[in-house]
Amino acid sequence: MLNSRPMELRRYQTSDLDQVVALWKECGLTTAANNPYRDIQRKTADSPELFFVGEEQGKIVASCMAGFDGHRxxxxxxxxxxSLQGKGLGARIMRHAEKALLDSGCPKIDLMVRKTNTQMLDFYSKIGYQSDPVVVMSKRLYDDEASD
Ligand SMILES: CC(C)(COP(=O)(O)OP(=O)(O)OC[C@H]1O[C@@H](n2cnc3c(N)ncnc32)[C@H](O)[C@@H]1OP(=O)(O)O)[C@@H](O)C(=O)NCCC(=O)NCCS
Incomplete structure (x- = not known):
């Protein structure tokens, strides 16, 4: 897809906080189990170089939080x-994150899509991802709200 949007891709910085959280809320990415402020705090303490935003005219219009655990x-x-979806920005910020992971020595990217978010499977397929026959299991070690 041709992309003529002037979106600048860069690392997340502290002053982006409220806009990024607002973007996630607008996109339906926050849940009762995930405190976005805590998630950002942990990410910036751990690997801020892999947390990206897209900015157009001072406004945060895209985000992508990448990570590399030494294996995946x-x-x-x-x-x-x-309002800007469908213009190639999602594919662009994903390519940016993929390049950063590749430069870190990462051989393969995994990602999780909520079962209810079926449209995302089409998006990720379009940009080269495949569905693997795995079940994701998890164990919560502490609850953000309970630890306040
Ligand atoms: C997922 C998301 C980031 C995609 O960003 P986007 O900028 O709209 O996607 P792009 O314009 O870069 O699309 C890239 C390709 O995927 C396709 N695509 C994008 N969204 C799609 C959808 N919902 N269904 C099917 N195909 C889709 C586009 O048509 C395009 O294909 P093309 O290159 O053949 O034209 C955006 O829809 C979004 O923010 N969604 C809400 C948040 C979310 O669910 N995030 C994912 C959590 S797992």
Whole structure:
């Protein structure tokens, strides 16, 4: 897809906080189990170099939180402002994150899509991802709200 949007891709910075959280809320990415402020706090303490935003004229219009655990790369909080979706920005910020992971030595990227978010499977397929026959299991070690 041709992309003529002037979106600048860069690392997340502290002053982006409220806009990024607003973007995630607008895109339906926040849940009762995930405190976005805590998620950002943990990410910036751990690997801020892999947390990206897209900015147009001072406004945060896209985000992508990548991670590399030494074995696999991961993608979280991929979002494009609803009014700008379908213009190639999601694919662009994903390519940016993939390049950063590759440069870190990461050989493969995994990501999780909520079962209810079926449209995302089409998006990720379009940009080269495949569905693997795995079940994701998890165990919560502490609850953000309970630990306040
Ligand atoms: C997922 C998301 C980031 C995609 O961003 P986007 O900027 O709209 O996507 P792009 O314009 O870069 O699309 C890239 C390709 O995927 C396709 N695509 C995008 N969204 C799609 C959808 N919902 N269904 C099917 N195909 C889709 C586009 O048509 C395009 O294909 P093309 O290159 O053949 O034209 C955006 O829809 C979003 O923020 N959604 C809400 C948040 C979310 O659910 N995030 C993912 C959590 S797992």
């Amino acid at each position: 790369g991961w993608i979280y909080y991929l979002a494009v402002a609803p």
